[in-house]
Amino acid sequence: MSGVTGSLRDSTYAELRSRIVNLAYQPGERLIERDLAAELEVSRIPLREAMQLLQNDGLVVLVPRQGAIVAPFTADDVRDLFDVRESLEVLAVRLAADRASTDGLARLREQMDLARAAIARRDDPEIAAANSAFHRVLVEVAANPLLSVMMGPLAARVQWLFHLTKQRDLVVQCEEHQEIYAAVEAGDADLAARHMFEHVTSGREESIALAEGWSVIDPVAATRTRRR
Numbered sequence: 001m002s003g004v005t006g007s008l009r010d011s012t013y014a015e016l017r018s019r020i021v022n023l024a025y026q027p028g029e030r031l032i033e034r035d036l037a038a039e040l041e042v043s044r045i046p047l048r049e050a051m052q053l054l055q056n057d058g059l060v061v062l063v064p065r066q067g068a069i070v071a072p073f074t075a076d077d078v079r080d081l082f083d084v085r086e087s088l089e090v091l092a093v094r095l096a097a098d099r100a101s102t103d104g105l106a107r108l109r110e111q112m113d114l115a116r117a118a119i120a121r122r123d124d125p126e127i128a129a130a131n132s133a134f135h136r137v138l139v140e141v142a143a144n145p146l147l148s149v150m151m152g153p154l155a156a157r158v159q160w161l162f163h164l165t166k167q168r169d170l171v172v173q174c175e176e177h178q179e180i181y182a183a184v185e186a187g188d189a190d191l192a193a194r195h196m197f198e199h200v201t202s203g204r205e206e207s208i209a210l211a212e213g214w215s216v217i218d219p220v221a222a223t224r225t226r227r228r
Contacts, residue, residue, distance in 0.1 A: 008046035013053045015040065020059045020070055021160040022125065028217035031060065031068040057156045066223035073164060075211040081157055082204045086197060088151055089135065093180060093196040095142035097189040104141035108181050111137055115174045125163065127170040132159035134177050141184075164214075165207045176202070 016036075019025050037047050051068055054060035061071045096104070111134040118126035135158060139151045176199040183192035 006046075008042050009049040009053075012040055012042050012046050013050035016050060016054060017057065017059065017156055020054070021156050021163060022129075023163050025070045027070050027073045027164075027214065029070045030223065031070065033067065057153050059156055059160070061219040063219050063223045069217070069219055069223055072217040072219070073160065073211065073214065074216070075208050075214075078161065078208050078211040079204075081154070081161060082200065082207070084154060085158070085200050086204075088147065088154070089138070089200055090193045090196050092139045092142040092144075092147060092151065093184065093192045094189045095144055095147070096138050097184045097187055097192040099143045100141050100184050100187075104137070105181075105185055107137050108134060108141065108184070112174065112177055112181060115170075115177070119171055119174065124170060127174070128162040129159070131170065131173050131177065132162045138180075138184075161207065165203070165210050173199075173203070 016025075016031075025031070031051070033044060033047060033051075037044050040047070051060055051062060055062050055068075055071075058077075059071055060068050062068050100108075111130050115127055115130035115134070118124075118130055132155075136155050139148055139155075142148075176195065180192060180195045180199060183195055
């Protein structure tokens, strides 16, 4: 029975994670347990377990005895995320340049192709998704299990940020990915690291500025209702 519950937890977690990072649910939006359980056709046990995992990812805030909301994403949160990305993603691309396999390079090219196709369709959400996936695949290509564990909880927040800041020039981001890829393909770890650092930092101030305009949300006040 525990295996069934675990499977329901995992599928519920994956569905809610996708909805949050793709902005089907907005930062600060109340998540009503009763409604979600009915909609997803699961009991409250796997739903609550999934919510706990989402809180671990930084995507949900659980307020004891009150309920849950999609986590606010503040300017400070964005600043903190960039601080970490500037270190760990540079390390990831350096390792990827040293360790990239033929398959790994093909997977990176696939994400760039998906981004270019989305640009041609003017499909901003899909561009953001492909750009985020490019970063995730780079971590996988780096082939460092400890780094993967450290970056795992950040992956959702990076994808979330890409969607929340889609006003930024997505075409330029794709061009920068091409430069990063070329350095990885050439096995030039120093050049790849330099391109990645410039790529991450180039979006820092604009993303923080966008975040400054987002609403300030108090999780306790947002969940202070009778509905659970």
